[in-house]
C-alpha cells in the first residue's frame with residue numbers, strides 16, 4: 001500500500017472493508033484485554049493466562065479443520081484444561097504451576113500434532129499461532145461485540161467486589177464476599193477474553209495484549225481505576241498503530257505489529273517515568 | 287466446662303456479652319490448632335490475645351469470623367453471625383494485602399463499605415462521608431488523597447483501622463496491629479484503640495509484644511493452642527501463666543526479660 005500526504009495515508013487503508021473491520025475488531029479487543037488485564041496483572045495471573053491460550057490450541061485446530069467457530073472450539077478446550085488442572089492438584093501433591101506446565105504444554109503439543117496431519121499445515125499453523133485480524137468477518141465482529149460487552153458488564157457489576165478481592169483477599173472474605181467464586185469467575189472471564197482475541201493476535205501473543213497495558217499503566221498511575229483507563233487508551237492506540245503498520249509493511253502479521261506497539265509504549269514509559277507513581281499527579285482526583 | 291470471663295459476674299449478667307465464644311476448635315489436616323477455646327468479652331473491652339508465633343492467634347480471629355472451618359459456637363450480642371454482617375470488622379495483618387495495588391487512602395477506606403453495601407450497589411456520598419469520618423477518628427483525614435503505598439507502616443495500620451471503622455462495626459478484630467512499627471507508633475495506635483473502646487467498640491487484638499500489656503488492656507487472653515489464662519492483666523501475668531504460654535526459655539532466661547524491659551523503657 002502506498003500513500004502521499006498525512007491525511008491521504010490515514011484514509012487509504014480505511015477504503016478497504018477488511019481493514020475497517022480489522023481496525024474495529026482490534027480496538028474492541030485491545031480495550032477488552034486491557035480491562036481484564038488490570039485484574040490479571042495485579043493478581044499475578046499472567047502465567048495462567050498465557051497457559052490458557054496455549055491450551056486452547058487443539059480446540060482451535062479442530063474447529064478450523066471442521067469449519068466451526070474457532071473461538072468456541074478454543075473456549076471448550078481452554079476451560080476443560082483449566083478444570084483438569086484443578087482436578088490434578090486436588091488428587092495429587094503436584095503443585096499448581098507444575099500441573100499447569102504439564103497440561104498446557106501437552107495440549108499445545110496435541111494441537112500441533114493434529115494440525116500436522118494435514119497437508120501444507122505450516123501456513124495454517126502460522127495463521128493460528130500469530131492470528132490475522134484482517135480475516136475478521138462481520139459475523140466475528142458481532143461475536144466480539146456481544147461477548148466483549150457481556151464481559152465488561154460483568155466486570156462493571158462486580159467492580160467493587162473484584163477490587164477488594166484483588167487488594168485484600170482476607171478482608172474480602174471477612175466482609176462476607178464469596179472469594180472462591182469470584183476467583184473462578186475472573187479466571188473464566190480471562191479465558192473467554194483470551195479465546196475471542198486469538199483470532200486477531202494469535203495464541204502466542206495474546207498474553208501481551210492482556211498484560212502489557214496494565215503493566216505500563218502501573219509504572220505511572222496511583223489508582224486502580226486509572227490502570228483501567230490508561231490500559232484502554234493504550235489498547236486503542238496500539239490497535240490503530242498496529243493495523244496501519246501491517247497495512248503499509250507487506251506481510252507483517254497484525255498480532256505482531258499490535259504487540260510491538262504495546263511493547264514500545266511500555267519501554268518508553270519505563271524510560272521516561274523517573275519512579276513508580278511519579279506522574280501520578282495527573283490522575284489524582286481534583 | 288466453665289467459661290473464662292474478664293469479670294466473673296459477666297457470664298451471668300442479663301444482657302448478652304458482646305462476644306461469646308464456646309468450645310471453638312480448629313483442625314488443619316490432622317493437627318489441632320485451636321483446642322476448645324471458650325471465653326466472653328464485654329461490650330467496650332480492649333482485649334489482647336497473646337501467645338508465641340504459631341500459637342493460633344490468627345486462627346482464633348479467623349474462626350470467630352467464620353473464615354476457617356471450626357467447631358464450637360460464636361455469638362455476637364447473643365446471636366450468630368450472618369454473611370456480610372457489618373457487626374464484626376477484621377483488620378488483617380498489614381502484610382496480608384497486595385502492596386502492588388495502587389490506591390489512595392480514601393479508596394482503601396471506602397472499601398470497608400463493600401460488604402455492607404451488597405451486590406450491584408456503588409459506594410455513594412454517604413459511604414465517602416463515613417470514610418472521611420473514620421479517617422478523622424484515626425487522625426488521618428488530611429492524608430485522604432495520598433497513595434497508600436507512600437505512607438509509613440504506622441499510618442498504613444491506621445488506614446486499615448479506619449477501613450474497619452467505615453463498616454460501622456460493634457466489634458473489631460485486629461491481627462498484629464502493633465507489629466512491625468516502632469515503639470512510639472505502637473503507643474499511638476494503642477491510644478487510638480483505647481479511645482475507640484471508650485466509645486463503646488469492643489476490640490480484640492493479637493500481639494506477640496509483651497511490653498505494653500500491663501497498662502493498655504482490660505483483659506489478656508493467653509493462648510497456646512488452648513486457652514491458658516484469661517482475665518485482667520495484673521491477675522494473668524504470673525510467671526506460671528507466662529511460662530505455660532511462651533515456654534520455659536523466655537521465663538527462665540534473665541536476658542530475654544531484660545530485653546523486654548529495655549524495649550519498654552527505651553522509647554518512652
Ligand SMILES: Nc1ncnc2c1ncn2[C@@H]1O[C@H](COP(=O)(O)OP(=O)(O)O)[C@@H](O)[C@H]1O
Nearest residue numbers: 314315319337338339340341342343344345346
Ligand atoms: N491454612 C492453614 N493450613 C494449615 N496450617 C495452618 C494454616 N494456617 C495456619 N496454620 C498453622 O496453624 C498454626 C497456628 O497458626 P496461626 O493462627 O497463624 O498462629 P499465630 O497467628 O499465633 O502465629 C501454625 O502452626 C500454622 O502453621
Ligand SMILES: [Mg+2]
Nearest residue numbers: 343344345461
Ligand atoms: Mg498470626
